[in-house]
Amino acid sequence: xxxxxxxxxxxxxxLRSPGSGQTGKSYDMLIQxxxxxxxxxxxxxxxxxxxxxxxxxxxxxNLGEEDTDAGTYAKYLERLIKDLRAEFHNDRDDAxxxxxxxxxxxxxxxxxxFYLMGQASGEAMLKLLK
Numbered sequence: 001x002x003x004x005x006x007x008x009x010x011x012x013x014x015l016r017s018p019g020s021g022q023t024g025k026s027y028d029m030l031i032q033x034x035x036x037x038x039x040x041x042x043x044x045x046x047x048x049x050x051x052x053x054x055x056x057x058x059x060x061x062n063l064g065e066e067d068t069d070a071g072t073y074a075k076y077l078e079r080l081i082k083d084l085r086a087e088f089h090n091d092r093d094d095a096x097x098x099x100x101x102x103x104x105x106x107x108x109x110x111x112x113x114f115y116l117m118g119q120a121s122g123e124a125m126l127k128l129l130k
Contacts, residue, residue, distance in 0.1 A: 001125075002037040004030060006061075011076035015061075017083035020076055027080075031087060056088050057128045060121050 009015040009026035016024035041048045048054075085091060 002034055004033045006030060011080060012072060015080060016076070017080045019079040019083045034088070056090055058125060059084060060125070 006015070006026045006029065009024070012020075014024040014026035015030070016022065017027050038054070041052075041054065
């Protein structure tokens with residue numbers, strides 16, 4: 001798991017991916033941080049070697065608080081997913097996205113809600129290992 005904090009980037013501006021035009025600063029930072037982590041796997045996993053293999057089986061992003069138009073949100077999210085798959089050479093048929101437009105559910109800085117969101121994400125990631 002690669003843990004990256006991007007703040008609350010907008011899909012339309014900050015996290016704009018190549019398929020949406022000029023990339024946003026958060027997209028560039030996301031790619032840079034993932035590439036740095038992948039280049040240094042042996043630092044965290046001493047048994048990892050040049051002959052070892054890894055697979056990116058999923059990316060979880062909590063974002064979009066500034067994007068309130070559902071149509072725009074869906075369009076940019078689809079492009080982001082497509083671009084991330086291309087960037088990391090993942091063309092698996094079973095890759096999928098689950099999204100809820102941020103205007104449907106606000107977290108209101110409630111720690112309990114953030115905990116439940118994290119727990120649900122973790123449980124979904126564990127299913128990928130089966």
